[in-house]
Amino acid sequence: MIKHVVLDMDGVLYRGESPLPGAIDTLKALRQQGVQVAFITNNASLHREELAAKVSRMGFACVPEEVWGSAYTTALYITKHAPEARVLTVGTPSMIRELRDAGLTVVSTHEDATHVVVGLDMGLTYEKLRQAHYAIQHGALFIATNLDAAYPDTLTTTTPGGGAIVAVLRTSTAVEPLLIGKPQTTGLALVAEAWGVAPADMVGVGDRLDTDIAAARAFGCLAVLVLTGIATRADAEAATGHERPDVILPDLTGLPAVLARGV
Ligand SMILES: [Mg+2]
Numbered sequence: 505m506i507k508h509v510v511l512d513m514d515g516v517l518y519r520g521e522s523p524l525p526g527a528i529d530t531l532k533a534l535r536q537q538g539v540q541v542a543f544i545t546n547n548a549s550l551h552r553e554e555l556a557a558k559v560s561r562m563g564f565a566c567v568p569e570e571v572w573g574s575a576y577t578t579a580l581y582i583t584k585h586a587p588e589a590r591v592l593t594v595g596t597p598s599m600i601r602e603l604r605d606a607g608l609t610v611v612s613t614h615e616d617a618t619h620v621v622v623g624l625d626m627g628l629t630y631e632k633l634r635q636a637h638y639a640i641q642h643g644a645l646f647i648a649t650n651l652d653a654a655y656p657d658t659l660t661t662t663t664p665g666g667g668a669i670v671a672v673l674r675t676s677t678a679v680e681p682l683l684i685g686k687p688q689t690t691g692l693a694l695v696a697e698a699w700g701v702a703p704a705d706m707v708g709v710g711d712r713l714d715t716d717i718a719a720a721r722a723f724g725c726l727a728v729l730v731l732t733g734i735a736t737r738a739d740a741e742a743a744t745g746h747e748r749p750d751v752i753l754p755d756l757t758g759l760p761a762v763l764a765r766g767v
Contacts, residue, residue, distance in 0.1 A: 515711030515733020548623030548649035579606035592617035650685030687718035
């Protein structure tokens, strides 16, 4: 039986503000079977304490240590590779708190910056973009927490995501950012390292082919698509390469059987 599961959050556990049918009980059952669980989300606007609190309020058992938001993953990545980094940010106060919690120095003007970290920023200003643009032009490493173009606002509309803000700086500087969020495997690799397990011992579950499934397949773990979010069965069946899931489930309730089978 596979004992290590990495789950996406939105479209897998909940949609909007409502838990998906059966998801709370399925997570409970997995934990009772001794399955270790982590949550990887491209959301960079919330601290992992806030992400854990959000799903806990809906009724999911979840602690911050299990949650790998892309702000946290980015903070950990920079800490490992450049602990002395001076980071200029375009992002929320929660993203900045993740960077500071990891021991990084956050600066507010381009002169000092060695790294520029960009995420969704509801308080975006031209001045923030200008400082980030200068820093990148002067050689600071341009890091994108995620490239999500838009994210669900309500069940029927979307709103600009972190990737849209990254696109402004990519256009103005002509520099390609280093991406941390899915479809990159950085989060999965950090979770695997924390657990001390190999990709083959893990399952990655998500609702998007171009991020969740692509990351799981690239990392080498079993890639499970649930049809409770973005991708449809037709999308999945038409997908090629790393975007093609190993398993398609109508919803999360089918996951325990997949773990038991190992496929
Ligand atoms: Mg999702």
